[in-house]
Amino acid sequence: MDETTEKEIRRLKNDLLKKKGEVEDIRALANREIDREFQTEALDLAERDIEPFIEKSLSDIKENLVLKAEPSTLKSHRKILGRPVLSLKRMFMSWIDLYTGMILDKQNRYNRSSFDLLKVALLRSRWSKEKLKDLEERLGECEENLVIMINKVEDLQARLEKEKEPAAQK
Amino acid sequence: MNPKASGHSLKFIQALRAGFPGAMTEFTAEAERISIEEGIQSGLNYLARAEVMLGLRRLRLAVYDHAFHLIGGAQKYGLTLTAALQDRFDITLIANKDIRLEDFRDWYDLDLSGCAVKIIKIPFYEQKGAAFLDPALVTAKVENPFHLVSRESGDYDFFVNNSMNEMVYPLSNISVLICHFPERLPRSYFYADRYSHVVYNSRYTASWVERMWKFKPHQHIYPPVDLEGGGTAVPKKKLILSVARFEPEGTKRQREMIEAFLKLDRLYPDIVKDWRFVLVGGSEPRNRYLDGLTRLAKDSPRKNVELKVNIPAAELRALYREASIFWHLCGIVHDHPSEVEHFGMTTVEAMEHRAVPVVYDGGGLREIVDHGVDGFRVRTTGKLLEYSIRLIRDPGLIRKLGEAAHAKAQNFSRAGFEERVRTFFGRLLSEYNPR
Numbered sequence: 001m002d003e004t005t006e007k008e009i010r011r012l013k014n015d016l017l018k019k020k021g022e023v024e025d026i027r028a029l030a031n032r033e034i035d036r037e038f039q040t041e042a043l044d045l046a047e048r049d050i051e052p053f054i055e056k057s058l059s060d061i062k063e064n065l066v067l068k069a070e071p072s073t074l075k076s077h078r079k080i081l082g083r084p085v086l087s088l089k090r091m092f093m094s095w096i097d098l099y100t101g102m103i104l105d106k107q108n109r110y111n112r113s114s115f116d117l118l119k120v121a122l123l124r125s126r127w128s129k130e131k132l133k134d135l136e137e138r139l140g141e142c143e144e145n146l147v148i149m150i151n152k153v154e155d156l157q158a159r160l161e162k163e164k165e166p167a168a169q170k
Numbered sequence: 171m172n173p174k175a176s177g178h179s180l181k182f183i184q185a186l187r188a189g190f191p192g193a194m195t196e197f198t199a200e201a202e203r204i205s206i207e208e209g210i211q212s213g214l215n216y217l218a219r220a221e222v223m224l225g226l227r228r229l230r231l232a233v234y235d236h237a238f239h240l241i242g243g244a245q246k247y248g249l250t251l252t253a254a255l256q257d258r259f260d261i262t263l264i265a266n267k268d269i270r271l272e273d274f275r276d277w278y279d280l281d282l283s284g285c286a287v288k289i290i291k292i293p294f295y296e297q298k299g300a301a302f303l304d305p306a307l308v309t310a311k312v313e314n315p316f317h318l319v320s321r322e323s324g325d326y327d328f329f330v331n332n333s334m335n336e337m338v339y340p341l342s343n344i345s346v347l348i349c350h351f352p353e354r355l356p357r358s359y360f361y362a363d364r365y366s367h368v369v370y371n372s373r374y375t376a377s378w379v380e381r382m383w384k385f386k387p388h389q390h391i392y393p394p395v396d397l398e399g400g401g402t403a404v405p406k407k408k409l410i411l412s413v414a415r416f417e418p419e420g421t422k423r424q425r426e427m428i429e430a431f432l433k434l435d436r437l438y439p440d441i442v443k444d445w446r447f448v449l450v451g452g453s454e455p456r457n458r459y460l461d462g463l464t465r466l467a468k469d470s471p472r473k474n475v476e477l478k479v480n481i482p483a484a485e486l487r488a489l490y491r492e493a494s495i496f497w498h499l500c501g502i503v504h505d506h507p508s509e510v511e512h513f514g515m516t517t518v519e520a521m522e523h524r525a526v527p528v529v530y531d532g533g534g535l536r537e538i539v540d541h542g543v544d545g546f547r548v549r550t551t552g553k554l555l556e557y558s559i560r561l562i563r564d565p566g567l568i569r570k571l572g573e574a575a576h577a578k579a580q581n582f583s584r585a586g587f588e589e590r591v592r593t594f595f596g597r598l599l600s601e602y603n604p605r
Contacts, residue, residue: 005186006226008194012201013217019210020324026317026339029324031209034339034364038356044382047505049355143552144430148437151559155440 054122061118065111067104179204180604183220211324215343218327223603231259231328232288232342234319236303236335239267241452243393243515244350246278247371248332250394251348253280254588255595262286264322266295266303279396279483290318305335310358327602328595336362344598351375351512352382367598372513372534389594392537394587395518397579403524404491406568408445410558411493411525413486413516414500416453416460416479421509423499423530424449425459428466428475430551434559435472441559442474448493450478450486487523494568495561496520496545497554498529511535521545522579524572528557538582544574 020029027034045053074089076082182200185193197220205213221227233252238245252261263269263285271287274280294315295303308315316337323329324341331338332348337359340347347365352375362368368387370376379387410431414422431447449467453460460479467475478485498517501510510533511517517527517538527545529535539545546557561568580586 005194005224008198009217009220009224009226012198013214016205016210016213016217019205020214023210026320026341029209029211029321029341030339031212034361035359038358038360040355040357044355046507049506140550140552143550144433144555145437147552147556147559148434151441152438 058119058122061115065115066108067111179216183223186220187224211341214324215341219343219602222327229259229328229599229603230262230326231255231330232262232264232323232326233330233332234264234323234338235332236266236292236305236316237333238263238265238269240302241277243513244332244334244348246515247350247393248330248348249274249278249280249282250584250587251330251332251591252285253282254591256282256284258592258595258599259328260286262288262326264288264290264319266290266292266319267301288322290322292316292318303335305333305337306354308337308359314359316359328598331365336360340365344602346598349375349379349387351508352379353508355382356384369594372537374510374534374537375512378507391587391590391594392582393513393515394584395515395522395579395582397519397522397583398487403569403573403576406494406524406572407492408562409489409493410445410447410495410497411489411520412447412449412451412497413490413520414449414451414498416451416457416463418454418457418459420459421500421504422451423502424451424463425466426502426551427497427499427554428463430554431475432466432470434555435470435474439472441562445562446474446476447497448476448478448489450481450489453479490520490523490525493520493523493525494572495558496525496527496529497558498527498535499548499551499554501530501532501535502549502551507533514538518579518582521575524569524576526561526568526571526575528554528561538578539575540578544571544578 023029040053042053074086074093076086078085179200182193182197186197201213201216201220204216218230222229233248235245235248238248249263252263255261261282261284263271263282265287266289268289269287271282271285274282292303292315294308294312298307305316314320314337316335317339320339320341323331323338323345326342328344328346329340329342330346330348331340334350334353336347336352336354339361344367345365346367346369347362348369348371349362350371352362356362362383363385367389368379368385369389369391370379370387371391371393373390376387376390379385412424412427414424416422416424428447428449431442435442449463460477464477467477478489496517498511498514500514504510511530513534514529517529517535521527521538521544527539529539529545529547531541531547531549535547539547541547546553548554548557561571
């Protein structure tokens with residue numbers, strides 16, 4: 001390779017390295033957006049991640065448990081006509097609120113019941129988990145004992161048969 | 171990052187290599203176009219590739235691991251890979267804590283004297299005074315502290331990330347992520363899928379990459395296992411061996427194994443008369459879990475449970491040679507797939523020395539032990555006792571399965587690993603620098 005090529009590549013490189021030194025952001029270097037949003041897919045969670053996920057979800061639900069009609073701020077850009085228009089609007093809205101309030105109350109009662117049911121179901125699942133763990137441990141212990149006992153019995157049987165043999169020969 | 175420059179761009183480098191008239195002008199124009207349209211790093215990568223293809227310098231490769239300063243199987247993997255590639259690349263080891271190449275000779279018997287070392291301290295962790303850089307501490311609320319390493323990656327032709335840390339964004343032409351296990355679900359600063367190649371250490375790991383990260387990793391290379399000294403069979407002793415790090419969280423399940431052995435000893439002492447259970451492993455100076463195990467061993471009525479912590483390699487080899495049975499239950503209780511053995515290097519080491527493995531039936535251990543052929547796989551401590559008693563009562567079975575285990579272990583040798591690494595990187599090289 002001739003010297004000119006080498007020199008030219010070095011020149012181009014030094015030029016870019018200088019520019020790289022001036023750029024701090026990795027995104028600018030890569031010339032693309034590199035970070036993305038990831039939503040946790042509940043079905044991908046491992047056992048270890050489930051409890052923190054439940055805690056977070058419950059607190060999110062609790063925060064949004066009660067639905068309230070948002071009080072709207074009514075304004076008008078008309079100086080003279082604005083006031084009567086706003087009064088009419090307010091009257092209409094308070095009449096509407098009577099109906100929406102009824103629906104929202106029903107929804108709130110439903111939300112509260114669902115939330116309580118969710119909490120109780122969670123409680124039951126936690127107790128069941130504890131019980132299952134306890135049962136597993138006891139089952140494991142039984143299995144260990146059984147293995148040992150079977151071997152012990154087999155040994156005793158073999159010994160008994162050995163003792164019987166000389167007696168039979170006599 | 172731009173792993174394969176387009177054929178069009180490569181054409182200019184090839185023309186330069188062939189010495190065509192006017193090639194230099196076209197090459198310069200192309201380099202400038204790339205740096206303007208695709209970014210400064212792409213421009214640099216194009217020039218880097220030209221340098222290599224024109225034979226102006228040797229290939230540069232960096233191997234990064236944020237835990238190089240600690241002894242571990244993953245680090246042994248990355249450093250053995252480095253050793254295998256030393257003759258083909260100028261290699262730089264990138265770490266975040268101080269490291270000494272001499273330590274790698276002592277810890278893993280690897281001569282890496284030809285490598286350079288670059289330490290990039292991460293202020294986020296330095297301020298915390300943390301000995302271990304836990305990537306899980308980084309959330310979207312803080313700037314990605316590993317971008318210091320991302321930036322450095324752009325200075326090499328090949329960048330290998332051997333960390334269990336998917337937060338380093340690769341900027342090199344060729345980037346390889348060694349996935350020892352996908353520890354976290356994708357979240358902020360997740361770049362594992364931005365690497366041009368992802369290598370996995372076992373099929374178990376690959377299956378979890380697919381489930382958690384939603385893509386198929388590319389290349390399977392089993393970890394390297396040092397197979398020496400197991401060549402000829404020596405008389406075995408009445409010894410059950412376990413070799414695993416004494417993790418403070420107890421994930422290697424030494425407690426469960428000791429309890430099972432002590433139960434056997436208590437309920438049926440005749441059967442384990444003259445047998446010992448020895449547990450070997452590394453540990454940090456303060457370790458409550460290990461303290462608990464020490465008490466358990468001390469209280470054993472016949473003192474036939476021994477713990478050996480941080481022992482020299484020669485002593486461990488002697489124990490492997492003497493052991494008849496090898497126990498490994500990592501994973502028998504777990505609430506995350508990362509708590510199951512991803513591969514099981516010590517199991518292979520024991521098998522090479524003809525110790526019959528009785529191991530947990532899950533994770534990478536399934537890929538090592540064939541049930542009833544070269545050992546046994548169990549899902550409960552009851553089954554562990556059942557198969558162990560069977561072996562204790564039948565020395566002929568120990569010999570038979572021990573021989574099969576020895577033969578199986580040869581599949582995972584360091585030489586085999588090096589061969590697979592060279593083949594894989596050879597393929598990447600021929601794509602990078604086509605003749």
